[in-house]
Amino acid sequence: MPPTFNQRIVLASRPQGAPVAQNFRLEQVPLPPIGHGQVVLRNRWLSLDPYMRGRMDDGPSYSPPVPLNEVMEGRTVAQVLESHHPGFAPGELVFVPNGGWQMHALVDASTLTRKLDPAGTPPPSTALGVHGMPGFTAYAGLREIGKPQPGETLVVAAATGPVGATVAQIARLHGLRVVAIAGGPDKVRYLRDELRVDVALDHRADDFAEQLRAATPNGIDVYFENVGGKVFDAVLPLLNDFARIPVCGTIATYNSRDQLPPGPDRLPALMNQLLRQRLSMRGFIQRDLQRLFPEFLRQMGQWLGDGSIRYREDVVEGLENAPQALIGLLQGRNFGKLLVKLD
Amino acid sequence: MPPTFNQRIVLASRPQGAPVAQNFRLEQVPLPPIGHGQVVLRNRWLSLDPYMRGRMDDGPSYSPPVPLNEVMEGRTVAQVLESHHPGFAPGELVFVPNGGWQMHALVDASTLTRKLDPAGTPPPSTALGVHGMPGFTAYAGLREIGKPQPGETLVVAAATGPVGATVAQIARLHGLRVVAIAGGPDKVRYLRDELRVDVALDHRADDFAEQLRAATPNGIDVYFENVGGKVFDAVLPLLNDFARIPVCGTIATYNSRDQLPPGPDRLPALMNQLLRQRLSMRGFIQRDLQRLFPEFLRQMGQWLGDGSIRYREDVVEGLENAPQALIGLLQGRNFGKLLVKLD
Numbered sequence: 001m002p003p004t005f006n007q008r009i010v011l012a013s014r015p016q017g018a019p020v021a022q023n024f025r026l027e028q029v030p031l032p033p034i035g036h037g038q039v040v041l042r043n044r045w046l047s048l049d050p051y052m053r054g055r056m057d058d059g060p061s062y063s064p065p066v067p068l069n070e071v072m073e074g075r076t077v078a079q080v081l082e083s084h085h086p087g088f089a090p091g092e093l094v095f096v097p098n099g100g101w102q103m104h105a106l107v108d109a110s111t112l113t114r115k116l117d118p119a120g121t122p123p124p125s126t127a128l129g130v131h132g133m134p135g136f137t138a139y140a141g142l143r144e145i146g147k148p149q150p151g152e153t154l155v156v157a158a159a160t161g162p163v164g165a166t167v168a169q170i171a172r173l174h175g176l177r178v179v180a181i182a183g184g185p186d187k188v189r190y191l192r193d194e195l196r197v198d199v200a201l202d203h204r205a206d207d208f209a210e211q212l213r214a215a216t217p218n219g220i221d222v223y224f225e226n227v228g229g230k231v232f233d234a235v236l237p238l239l240n241d242f243a244r245i246p247v248c249g250t251i252a253t254y255n256s257r258d259q260l261p262p263g264p265d266r267l268p269a270l271m272n273q274l275l276r277q278r279l280s281m282r283g284f285i286q287r288d289l290q291r292l293f294p295e296f297l298r299q300m301g302q303w304l305g306d307g308s309i310r311y312r313e314d315v316v317e318g319l320e321n322a323p324q325a326l327i328g329l330l331q332g333r334n335f336g337k338l339l340v341k342l343d
Numbered sequence: 344m345p346p347t348f349n350q351r352i353v354l355a356s357r358p359q360g361a362p363v364a365q366n367f368r369l370e371q372v373p374l375p376p377i378g379h380g381q382v383v384l385r386n387r388w389l390s391l392d393p394y395m396r397g398r399m400d401d402g403p404s405y406s407p408p409v410p411l412n413e414v415m416e417g418r419t420v421a422q423v424l425e426s427h428h429p430g431f432a433p434g435e436l437v438f439v440p441n442g443g444w445q446m447h448a449l450v451d452a453s454t455l456t457r458k459l460d461p462a463g464t465p466p467p468s469t470a471l472g473v474h475g476m477p478g479f480t481a482y483a484g485l486r487e488i489g490k491p492q493p494g495e496t497l498v499v500a501a502a503t504g505p506v507g508a509t510v511a512q513i514a515r516l517h518g519l520r521v522v523a524i525a526g527g528p529d530k531v532r533y534l535r536d537e538l539r540v541d542v543a544l545d546h547r548a549d550d551f552a553e554q555l556r557a558a559t560p561n562g563i564d565v566y567f568e569n570v571g572g573k574v575f576d577a578v579l580p581l582l583n584d585f586a587r588i589p590v591c592g593t594i595a596t597y598n599s600r601d602q603l604p605p606g607p608d609r610l611p612a613l614m615n616q617l618l619r620q621r622l623s624m625r626g627f628i629q630r631d632l633q634r635l636f637p638e639f640l641r642q643m644g645q646w647l648g649d650g651s652i653r654y655r656e657d658v659v660e661g662l663e664n665a666p667q668a669l670i671g672l673l674q675g676r677n678f679g680k681l682l683v684k685l686d
Contacts, residue, residue: 062584062619228614241405242631250614263606267613271571271593275626276405282625283618288585 003040003081006031008071008102009322015056018330023056024072024323031104039088039112041078041096041105046319046340047128048074048326050251051285062285072101072322075133076342077116077124085109093118095127101322103342122304122311129337130311131300133286134162137248139296140289142167142224145246145282150175152221153240155212157181157203157231159191160312162337163248167224168197169309176222179215181231183332190335194310209234219243227251236273245281251330312336317343346383346424349374351414351445352665358399361673366399367415367666374447380428382455384421384439384448389662389683390471391417391669393594394628405628415444415665418476419685420459420467428452436461438470444665446685465647465654472505472680473654474643476629480591481509482639483632485567488589488625493518495564496583498555500524500546500574502534503655505680506591510567511540512652519565522558524574526675533678537653552577562586570594579616588624594673655679660686 005028012025034040051063055073058065066073076099080092088094088109095114099105116124122131129135142148154171158164159180168180168191180197182188183204191200199215201208212234219240225232228250239245273279303309314336316325322340329338348371355368377383394406398416401408409416419442423435431437431452438457442448459467465474472478485491489510497514501507502523511523511534523540525531526547534543542558544551555577562583568575571593582588616622646652657679659668665683672681 060619062621225614228611232614247614247618250611250618260607260609260612263608264603265606266603266608266610268571268593269603270610270613271568271575271590273626274624275590275593275628276403278405278626278628278631280623280625281617282623283616283621285618285621288621 003031003042003104005029006102006104007319008100009319010069010071011056011066013068014058015053019053019056019323019327021323021327025069026320032106034082034084034106037085037109038106039080039085039109040082041076041094041099041107042081043076043078043096043099043103043105043342044093045077045125045128046074046099046101046322046342047076047132048316048322048329048334048338048340049134050249050329052326053251053330073098074101075099075128076105077127078105083109088112093124095132101319103319122301125313125339126304126311128339129162129313130166130309131297131304134337135166135300135311136289136293136296137286138163138166138224139170139300140286140292141246141248141284142170142222143292144289145280145284146171146222146224146244148174148176148222151177153177153179153216153218154222154224155179155181155216155220155235156224157227158249158251158332159195159197159200160187160335161226162311163226164224165195165311165336166309167226168195169303171222172197173303173308177218179212179220181212181227187335190312194312203231213238222246224248225250236270239273239277239279241277243277243279245279247281247283248285314338316340346374346447348372349445349447350662351443352662353412353414354399354409356411357401358396362396362399362666362670364666364670368412369663375449377425377427377449380452381449382423382428382431382452383425384419384437384442384450385424386419386421386439386442386446386448386685387436388420388468388471389417389442389444389665389685390419390475391659391665391672391677391681391683392477393592393672395669396594396673416441417444418442418471419448420470421448426452431455436467438475444662446662465644468656468682469647469654471682472656473509473652474640474647477505477680478509478643478654479632479636479639480629481506481567482513482643483629483635484589484591484627485510485513485565486635487632488623488627489514489565489567489587491517491519491565494520496520496522496559496561497565497567498522498524498559498563498578499567500570501592501594501675502538502540502543503530503678504569505654506569507567508538508654508679509652510569511538512646514565515540516646516651520561522555522563524555524570530678533655537655546574556581565589567591568593579613582616582620582622584620586620586622588622590624590626591628657681659683 076096093116178197188200225247226249314334419439436459521540531543568590569592657677
């Protein structure tokens with residue numbers, strides 16, 4: 001028997017600054033009856049990602065906001081419970097682009113384009129991390145905008161997160177000197193010992209900017225921007241001529257988009273530097289580069305299979321803990337790809 | 344008889360802020376004897392360009408500064424007076440990359456790669472403007488970074504200057520909607536009536552930002568940045584997703600590079616916008632794109648020949664007037680390509 005009720009988390013109110021628990025509401029609602037071409041899914045893994053902060057605001061963004069009192073958006077890995085589509089059978093495991101913060105999802109089968117092997121290598125949960133959107137963001141942004149060349153120096157922050165860790169490792173595979181940044185000694189140790197970057201730095205150090213300078217004796221050729229804030233500030237004076245800056249996130253500022261920080265205004269100086277050093281900066285989101293996705297799936301599958309690329313998951317149990325986990329993610333409290341296990 | 348003395352203008356001191364007459368010194372010095380492989384040149388036209396402001400500072404730049412008490416750098420069109428190189432004969436007209444602010448120049452013939460036809464069309468002086476570095480800056484930056492598509496909207500400022508005017512006209516030839524900006528009613532009239540842009544705006548208008556908004560009902564796809572300052576500020580909120588911003592100059596800030604303007608700090612907001620709208624910004628100087636120069640010479644020669652592209656020269660007579668002319672250029676007082684005629 002398919003379920004008749006669904007547990008879900010909706011956006012109860014829009015955050016002012018950092019999100020708080022009261023912005024979310026856990027509720028139980030009837031599951032609508034399945035229609036033609038649809039499938040009923042039981043979500044198993046929910047991915048939590050920094051972009052979700054943007055969806056909670058109703059300001060301009062590259063995607064529409066989550067409406068109030070609607071289920072929070074999110075990618076999931078789910079099992080088919082019931083299918084009204086010949087391409088899917090109960091028991092199959094699928095990647096769900098719009099699975100949502102909920103135990104069950106009723107979706108059009110046409111939105112499901114990726115079946116997963118429950119016993120596969122890499123395991124199905126990686127379709128939400130290193131072998132999915134975050135890994136692809138790293139791969140595509142580095143390749144199309146970063147244009148890494150052997151011998152160059154790359155800097156990436158949030159480097160134990162799924163995007164940063166993948167950037168660091170792909171760059172290492174391409175023969176770059178990799179300086180990876182994270183917060184706290186455990187993460188720094190992981191970067192050095194597990195991901196084998198050339199230099200791992202803790203952005204919490206008082207002399208972080210000096211450490212970064214010492215770690216980049218030949219300057220910085222690629223800065224993969226997924227953080228913003230003080231790491232970007234420390235990077236700017238170290239950039240080489242013709243440096244490339246793919247910008248896929250500025251998480252440090254997501255909670256304060258409405259307020260401009262106090263001066264001086266550094267925008268004109270950036271424009272001067274851009275010209276003087278012929279820098280290239282480009283914002284992107286992974287779906288802009290979707291044409292590279294099949295190639296990414298193959299290449300990353302191979303790297304994961306032969307151990308060239310490693311990954312780490314940070315698993316939270318239970319849908320009810322998703323809000324607190326997202327709040328922590330925005331403070332850098334996760335260690336690896338943040339997933340909610342829905343059992 | 345070749346001359347034994349040379350009149351020249353040297354950098355007497357480095358400017359604090361805007362250059363003043365006292366930063367330059369006109370002097371007469373002996374002309375050294377001609378050596379093997381050299382030619383003695385009589386400069387006929389001296390080009391004055393915004394980049395010269397940068398050479399007067401000793402801060403970091405894409406080129407080394409002019410040393411104190413040395414002749415000011417500048418491109419010239421010159422006549423060969425005496426040649427110790429088989430490739431050049433007295434009377435020939437040449438483009439001189441390092442002709443300098445002086446009546447005569449002694450240079451290695453190997454630096455001379457372009458002979459000019461004294462009676463040619465376009466006339467030789469255009470080798471310093473629309474058919475030379477400024478025109479090429481427009482052509483190459485637009486093509487490689489601006490990537491203009493028919494039906495898109497392009498905005499360019501300083502649009503009666505040699506770079507801006509060429510950008511505006513090439514974009515028009517490519518089928519873009521062109522909004523061109525300049526200072527004062529004469530320049531605006533010229534843009535509209537002579538260069539036939541879609542909309543010409545005066546940046547001195549009190550409601551300039553509103554006029555720009557009204558002139559770009561479909562937003563802005565390409566902003567060719569050669570000015571900086573308040574035009575850039577007015578452009579930012581009007582940019583479309585995936586807009587491209589080639590940055591070849593920020594003349595509005597050249598005189599105040601050392602001071603950061605008061606806050607708020609708009610840099611983090613720019614980074615957010617870059618990501619949200621997937622903007623692309625890239626600084627460039629024309630020599631980075633030198634591989635396109637032969638193609639440019641052919642194509643621009645054709646456009647000039649058939650009248651597709653027009654140009655305007657602003658001619659100042661006499662070497663001694665070059666300092667005041669450069670000072671005026673940095674204030675936007677020239678109207679067309681600024682040249683000094685050396686008779």
